[in-house]
Amino acid sequence: MKVVHCEQIEAAPVNMEGAVGCRIRCLIGPDDRAPSFSMRHFEIAPGGCTPKHTHGHEHEVFVLEGTGLVMEGDREHPLRPGSVALIPPGQEHQFRATGPGPLKFLCLIPHPMRGASDTCGLTCGCE
Amino acid sequence: MKVVHCEQIEAAPVNMEGAVGCRIRCLIGPDDRAPSFSMRHFEIAPGGCTPKHTHGHEHEVFVLEGTGLVMEGDREHPLRPGSVALIPPGQEHQFRATGPGPLKFLCLIPHPMRGASDTCGLTCGCE
Numbered sequence: 001m002k003v004v005h006c007e008q009i010e011a012a013p014v015n016m017e018g019a020v021g022c023r024i025r026c027l028i029g030p031d032d033r034a035p036s037f038s039m040r041h042f043e044i045a046p047g048g049c050t051p052k053h054t055h056g057h058e059h060e061v062f063v064l065e066g067t068g069l070v071m072e073g074d075r076e077h078p079l080r081p082g083s084v085a086l087i088p089p090g091q092e093h094q095f096r097a098t099g100p101g102p103l104k105f106l107c108l109i110p111h112p113m114r115g116a117s118d119t120c121g122l123t124c125g126c127e
Numbered sequence: 128m129k130v131v132h133c134e135q136i137e138a139a140p141v142n143m144e145g146a147v148g149c150r151i152r153c154l155i156g157p158d159d160r161a162p163s164f165s166m167r168h169f170e171i172a173p174g175g176c177t178p179k180h181t182h183g184h185e186h187e188v189f190v191l192e193g194t195g196l197v198m199e200g201d202r203e204h205p206l207r208p209g210s211v212a213l214i215p216p217g218q219e220h221q222f223r224a225t226g227p228g229p230l231k232f233l234c235l236i237p238h239p240m241r242g243a244s245d246t247c248g249l250t251c252g253c254e
Contacts, residue, residue, distance in 0.1 A: 035237070037164045
């Protein structure tokens with residue numbers, strides 16, 4: 001059993017093209033022998049965003065702190081603590097931090113060996 | 128894309144033998160066409176617990192609110208907001224709410240069709 005606090009895990013900048021003010025922590029991933037899916041923690045600085053992008057696997061998202069938007073193509077969905085989002089495979093999406101503080105959320109993805117057709121660009125050893 | 132707030136989803140009591148003061152919300156599951164894994168929200172009342180049990184799939188857990196313990200057999204791991212736990216397949220475990228308020232956490236599980244050898248007793252249509 002692995003039990004840690006998320007702040008014990010170092011945050012790395014997301015260097016993917018189009019990412020602004022994003023940091024990622026890999027909370028649970030293949031290095032922990034997680035069999036099926038990975039849990040990542042994202043923090044987006046005020047005014048920042050993830051790239052607008054598409055991939056062949058889903059995201060399961062839970063917002064922990066801050067306010068923002070998740071874009072479904074050009075459609076805006078507001079986010080606040082406790083918001084839940086399922087982004088299906090193939091759906092163009094982007095997260096934006098629109099509040100005065102950072103937007104923090106969990107974003108879980110399946111492992112490629114479990115059937116995802118590709119991997120997400122926001123890599124950190126969790127994929 | 129599904130975007131909701133977790134409080135929009137009704138909580139159901141966990142009626143499994145050994146559960147005390149537990150409620151579950153199915154935030155994302157097969158009914159949402161989630162391809163790989165389900166996101167559930169648990170709330171355990173002060174002094175309550177989940178059953179001590181074992182199954183063939185993992186749990187990925189993130190603590191949102193309150194304090195408690197996750198038992199690894201007879202070993203106690205303290206939990207607080209931001210705690211992360213990976214419970215591997217086959218590991219006996221139990222969650223206990225030890226603080227003055229409820230213990231709230233996310234607990235994610237793989238879908239059986241994705242290879243888990245059985246399903247968890249804490250059912251709600253998310254499995």
